Amino acid sequence: MSVIQCENIEKKFRKKKALQNITFQIEDEKITGLVGRNGTGKTTLLRILAGFTKQTSGTVTVFDKTPFNNLFVSANSILINDQMQFPGSFNLQDILNYATEFYGKWDAELAARLLQYFRLNPQSYHSDLSKGMKNTFNFIFGLATRCDVTLFDEPINGMDEAVRKDVYRALLKDYLAYPRTIIISSHFLDEMEHLLEDILLLDEGKVALHKSLDELREYAVGLLGPTEAIKRWTAGLEVLHEKQVVSNQMYTVLKAQDCTFNEQQLLQEGIAFMPVSANDLCLYLTNSRTGDIDDVFNE
Numbered sequence: 030m031s032v033i034q035c036e037n038i039e040k041k042f043r044k045k046k047a048l049q050n051i052t053f054q055i056e057d058e059k060i061t062g063l064v065g066r067n068g069t070g071k072t073t074l075l076r077i078l079a080g081f082t083k084q085t086s087g088t089v090t091v092f093d094k095t096p097f098n099n100l101f102v103s104a105n106s107i108l109i110n111d112q113m114q115f116p117g118s119f120n121l122q123d124i125l126n127y128a129t130e131f132y133g134k135w136d137a138e139l140a141a142r143l144l145q146y147f148r149l150n151p152q153s154y155h156s157d158l159s160k161g162m163k164n165t166f167n168f169i170f171g172l173a174t175r176c177d178v179t180l181f182d183e184p185i186n187g188m189d190e191a192v193r194k195d196v197y198r199a200l201l202k203d204y205l206a207y208p209r210t211i212i213i214s215s216h217f218l219d220e221m222e223h224l225l226e227d228i229l230l231l232d233e234g235k236v237a238l239h240k241s242l243d244e245l246r247e248y249a250v251g252l253l254g255p256t257e258a259i260k261r262w263t264a265g266l267e268v269l270h271e272k273q274v275v276s277n278q279m280y281t282v283l284k285a286q287d288c289t290f291n292e293q294q295l296l297q298e299g300i301a302f303m304p305v306s307a308n309d310l311c312l313y314l315t316n317s318r319t320g321d322i323d324d325v326f327n328e
């Protein structure tokens with residue numbers, strides 16, 4: 030069953046199109062990674078799904094309802110980001126107590142145990158926490174709501190590596206015990222790959238790709254070998270990425286469906302097949318249109 034459906038969404042900020050032609054569906058009980066370069070529309074999309082802002086055109090439904098200003102959607106979904114504001118007079122414990130009243134599936138015990146594990150003092154104030162601690166608290170809050178739709182916008186910003194690892198593990202354990210629809214936007218795809226079932230990749234406000242992680246891992250293949258031989262074999266094919274490794278050796282990434290070569294023949298010419306990670310593929314598919322950073326320093 031689709032919990033989230035977007036049909037041809039566009040979002041404009043004055044003349045700037047932050048999102049365009051966005052169409053996708055997200056099934057119930059999946060963890061989806063929302064990835065893409067800076068400024069590509071991830072936050073805007075999550076804010077629309079959470080009902081915080083309205084699309085300029087197109088249709089969005091969450092639980093078959095239009096999320097903007099919808100009480101049912103706001104009681105059953107949560108958007109966690111580093112802009113979260115809590116009443117200034119509330120300490121962390123007050124915030125957790127208040128959540129009990131608002132979220133039907135709130136797990137106070139989980140919240141308390143995680144607070145203790147991450148050494149967050151329940152008497153401290155949210156505004157006094159460091160960036161990493163604030164985001165750890167926000168993550169705990171989001172997890173403990175057990176909302177049927179839980180949206181995390183770059184939840185691990187500022188967390189150190191050990192905390193990030195624990196956060197991933199907590200998310201996975203809780204999700205396996207209480208499956209729900211989770212979307213996480215992040216620039217750390219490598220680290221979170223093991224959590225994700227699907228990837229929604231945005232590029233300049235459009236959906237570049239929406240696939241399962243398994244499909245993504247098989248989407249492309251890398252060829253490493255002599256430049257002349259690779260150029261000859263790949264002539265006329267769509268190249269997703271290429272890089273000169275050393276003077277006469279290059280690395281080229283192609284769509285796997287286009288690689289109908291005889292692997293043995295390629296090997297004889299010194300060309301090796303290499304897998305392409307989901308993270309690298311996402312980078313290649315959203316490559317800068319302004320060339321390589323090296324070009325900035327070349328005359």
Ligand SMILES: Nc1ncnc2c1ncn2[C@@H]1O[C@H](COP(=O)(O)OP(=O)(O)OP(=O)(O)O)[C@@H](O)[C@H]1O
Pocket residue numbers: 042045046047065066067068069070071072073074
């Ligand atoms: N309130 C706003 N007013 C004007 N422009 C905005 C506003 N919010 C976002 N934008 C623009 O919309 C585009 C998408 O921004 P958004 O924050 O959704 O990107 P993002 O993918 O989340 O970026 P990042 O990875 O850097 O957090 C950007 O060009 C941004 O400048």
